[in-house]
Structure formats: structure tokens, C-alpha cells
Amino acid sequence: MSFMDVLLQAAALVFEPRVLITALLAGAFGMFVGAMPGLTATMATALLVPMTFFMEPIPALAAIVSASGMAIFAGDIPGALLRIPGTPASAAYVEDSYQLSMKGKLNLALGTNLLVSCIGGLFGVAVLIAAAPLLAEFALRFTSYEYFWLAALGLSCAIFIASADPLKAGIALLIGLALATVGLDPTTGVPRFTMGQVDLMAGVEFIPAMIGLFALAEVMRGVIRLNHATPPTPMPRNDGPLFRGVGGVIRRHPKNIARGSMMGTLIGALPGAGADIAAWMAYAVSKRFSKTPEKYGEGHVEGLVDASAANNAAVGGAWIPALVFGIPGDSVTAIVIGVLYMKGLNPGPTVFIQNPQLIYAVFMIFILTTLMMVPLGWAAVKAARQVLRVPSRVLLPIVLSFCIVGSFAMTNSVFGIVIMLALGLLGWLLEENGFPVAPIILGLVLGPMFERMFMTSMIKSGGDLGAFFDRPIAATLGVCVLLIWGLALFGALRRLRTRRATVRPT
Amino acid sequence: MKLTDALSGVLLMLLGLFMLWQAAQFPSFAGQPYGAALLPSILAGGLILGGTLLVVRDLLARRQAEGGVWLQLVPDLRAGGMPALLAVLANVLAQIWLAPRVGFIPVSAVGLLVLFLVLRLPAWVAAVLAVGTSFACWWLFAGLLRVPLPRGLLDGVL
DSSP, X not given: OOHHHHHHHHHHHHSSHHHHHHHHHHHHHHHHHHHSTTOOHHHHHHHHHHHHTTSXXXXXXXXXXXXHHHHHHHTHHHHHHHSOOSSGGGGGGHHHHHHHHHTTOHHHHHHHHHHHHHHXXXXXXXHHHHHHHHHHHHHTTOOHHHHHHHHHHHHHHHHHTSOSOHHHHHHHHHHHHHHHTOEEOTTTOOEESOTTOGGGGGOSOHHHHHHIIIIXXXXXXXXXXXXXXXXXXXOOOOOSOTTTTHHHHHHHOHHHHHHHHHHHHHHHHSTTOOXXXXXXXXXXXXXXXXXXXXXXXXXXXXXXXXXXXXXXXHHHHTHHHHHHHSOOSSHXXXXXXXXXXXXXXXXXXXXXXXXXXXXXXXXXXXXXXXXXHHHHHHHHHHHHHHHTTSOHHHHHHHHHHHHHHHHHHXXXXXXXHHHHHHHHHHHHHHHHTTOOSHHHHHHHHHHHHHHHHHHHHHHHHTTOGGXXXXXXXXXXXXXXXXXXXXXXXXXXXXXXXXXXXXXXXX | OEEOHHHHHHHHHHHHHHHHHHHHTSOOOTTOSSXXXXXXXXXXXXXXXXXXXXXXXXXXXXXXXXXXXXXXXOHHIIIIIHHHHHHHHHHHHHXXXXXXXXXXXXXXXXXXXXHHHHTTOOHHHHHHHHHHHHHHHIIIIXXXXXXXXXXXXXXXXX
């Protein structure tokens, strides 16, 4: 099959009314969820998945790509209007965009957000299109050792790069991995930790777990907070066309856009780190290299440009390890991998050979939805005032209903709801005590693969750990993992010593 | 519930011990040195180690600063969030225990009505929203997506 044939087949899959309408509706849904403070892009995806379960693979993927991309942009809207980031990925520059809007430059802030998000998103997609097939060819030669180290690298990144408290993130990850061992053991078929429950034989169902951790826990936190909520902030005025002056901003800051896009794609591609970390790091780097760092946080457009390019670029970047290795780049792609497995499309390099049209269809959907972001985003900004008036006390119970029905739909029994409740309570408790939740979902998704590769390698080598370093790529990856751990331990020891040193004089 | 890290650490250590105890009972096969128990045992070890580190870190921090209480309610819960939290949990539990007999729509409508009222929405708005949301969910999932949501009392009507 020639490359042209593949492209034509992919286009035939994508440019079908059903797929386009699905992408449009999911995009609108993503815009709405992303724009509501407290509802995140991950939550939009988690609530959408029970519906995509009943679709063909292509419309299902279109829905997820569309919703997650739009939600990341839409998170900027309440940031500028209410000083509340809609999603964590917008938190880095919320102060700047709110200050801009207080100075009467609301449209400049949101217009810049929108166009730069679109450019960043397209950059991420371009890298995805260029890098993924190359990497896949490379990955075909991987054995269980390489995959073991790749999974280990992803898990280590989730602990050390993506969190403020590596110890708690590590514990959360262990909990996720432990949850993944529930059910029949993949190598011997022995039931583990099932407590005699037949329903648990197949393991902890992933989507209800996800809905519990990211949606139910958020609803619980939301309703608890409601009774002493602060009165709504007055929204700044909004007049004139949305994109006035935005062209100038883009022309003045091409370096920022390029830098933000590149950082975003790279950080997104790192397993375990997603759009929110990309935005924070891009903002920090932008401030570090700016000529006017003192203006950051007071309504300066420069950091806004870097960071909003970065968070949307990260969305595309996160798909690189997901498609090529089956290792999620962030929590949204973790869901995507779950969905791909459910559809019988095991992500990994072989998909690129067996079903290249599917991969190119995903690329096309990415480009399409990123472009669609501009008109949809424009409409969302125009409608934002009305939408943001929907009070949380109306919204949260409705979200709760969707959580319940969505979890039920994944198992066709109340068992899905039971899992959702258990994980929702767990997620809420952990988060209240300062444990991050995202590593749990990473552990839950990567767990089965991690264990399969680990056990295969152990059995192959007869327990010889040296075999894990015999092949060159495996050795390189292994050294990377050990370096990350070594550096982290070194840093922790040094902090302990300085703390001791400061205590002793007293 | 807000726990001190030391308490969370102890709980994690107990979880690790429980996993070790369970894993020790997994059957192993002759000639196969690595079996179902290997990874769970390693993870359990990790949880015990992580729990211990949490305890040590928290105790060290306590020695430096006056430690707070060991266990307290989440601040927002003390500020009056409890009824809302209980209403959310009651909704979920009712869907697990009652809905298979009574049916999705009645359980959902009544449950949501209670939750909306607890969140201090005007009664008529609450009623309209509760019934509307329940039917919308039914239409979308049971109607369009053919999810077998429990019909219960409304069997034959719907």
C-alpha cells in the first residue's frame, strides 16, 4: 500500500459526516467543561468515554481529541473573566490574563490565548506527525527489556518531574500499580486480591476508576466548598472584535511562540507530564529569559504567549509515546490508551504497520480539531458570560448523574458504580492529604504492561538482573531511569542535611 | 478527613503488610521461580518503605515545629459542607442498592431533588432539574446507547 493510498483511506475515514459532527459536538462539550471552573480537561474526557465506548474507533478518537484540546483552551476563559483557571493547565498565567482584562484588554488576552493555543497545538501535531512513524520504526526492534525500562521511565517521570512532593507521588503511583494487580494474574492466571468477588476477576475496571478519581472526587470537593463560596467576582467589560491587536502580539513574540511550542511538545511527550506542567515550565522559562521579568504577573502578555502555546502543544506531544509505545504522556492519553485497548487496537509500533490509515486518520483529526478551535473558541468567548453564570449548585449534581450512568455503562451493572465510589472516596481522601491523584491512573494504565514486561524479562533471563542492561537501548534507558532516581535521592539527602544544619544552632 | 502524614504512613504500612500476607498465599508452580506473587510483593515492600519514610519525615518535622492535631475533619467540612457530601454519597449508594429494584429514574429523581435542596436551590427549580436530568440521562444512555439501566417500577411504562 503506497503512502498516498494510506492518506486517501485515512481521509475517507475522517471526512465522514458522522465523524465531523461527533468532533464538533465533543468540541463544544470540551469547551463547556473546560470553561467551567473546577471541571478539568481530564474530567471532560472521562465523562465522554462511556459514550465513545459505543462508537467506532475513529469517531471515538475524534471525540476525545476534540474535547481535550478545546478544554485546554477554554480553561483560559474563566481565568481572564473571573481570575479562576478553568483547568489546571491555565493556572500558570491566570494572574496575567486577569490583570490584562482589568486594564480593558480582555479581548487581547483571550484572542491571544486562542490564536497562540491554535499555533501551539498545530506545532505539537506537526511534531507528532514527524516523530511518531520514525519512532515506531525504531520501536519495532524493542524487546520486553526496552519496554520494561520505558514503562519504568514513564513512572519515574511521573514521580520526580510532575509533582511537588515526590514521596507522596511515589506512594500514589504504588497504589495505582497495586490496584492494577487486582484480578487474574496475566502470567499464571491466579486470582489476586479479588476477595472472592467474581466481578473483580477481570481487574479494576479502568474507566469507572477514572470517573471516580477525576470526576466524583471533584464533585465531592465542589459541593463541600459550595456552602461558603465567595460571592462572584464582577466580570470585566468586553467590547470590540476578539482578535483586534492580536496579530501585533504574535508578530512581536515569534520567539516566545516557538519556544513555548517546543517546550510544550517535549514536556507533553515525556510520560507522566502533561499540559499543566508544560504551562508552568514555559511560563517560568519565559520570565527567566525576558527583558522585563518584573512585569510578569501584572498583566504582561509575554508569559501568556509562551504558556498558552505550551499547554496546547503538550496535548499533541502527549500522543507521541501513547501511540508509539502505548505509554501515556498525560492523564488524557492514559484514557485514550484504555479506549484503544477496548476497541482491540493495542497501541504500539505494530499499529503503524498493520493499520497505518488509522494513525493518519488520528493525525488528520488533530489538525482538523486544532483549526476548529478558532471558530469554536470565538463562540465560547462570546457565550462565556452566560455560561459562567450557571451556578455550581446546578452543575455539580448534573455531573454526578453523568458519573453514575457513565460508570454503570462501562460494566452494564452496578459494579461499575461501586468501583467509581470506592476510587472517588480514595481520590478525595488522598488529595485532601496532599497526595496527587494523576500517578494512580498512570499506575493503573501502565501496571499490566509493566508487569507483563517485567515478568517476561525475569523469566527469559532466569532472574539475572544484568540481562536488563545487555541490549544497548535497554541499557541507555535503564541508565536514564537509575540517573533520575539517583539525582532525586541525592537531592533529598542534601535537603535533609541543610535542614539539620539550620536546626542545630537553635 | 485530614490525617497527619505519620498516620497516613502507618495506614500505608498496614496496607503493604496486608498485601504481603495475601501474596504469600498465591499458589506457585514447580520449576517457575517467579510467579503471581513477585510484583505484588515488591509493591507491598514499596508501600511499607514509603509509609515508613512518611512517618519519619513527619516525626522529624514535628520535633522542629509544634505538631498539630493528629486527625481532623477537612476544614471545608467543618464549615458546613457535611450535608452536601452526605447527599452526594447517598445518591451513589442509592443507585447501587435501591435502583436495581426501584429503577434508575425514580431513584435518580428523588436523589437529585434532595441534593439540589441541600445545595439550597429553590424547590421548584430543584424539582424541574431533578426530573429533567434523570430523564435526559435515561434518554441518552438507555435510549440512544442501549445501556441496560434498571427499569424497576417503571418496567412496562418505559
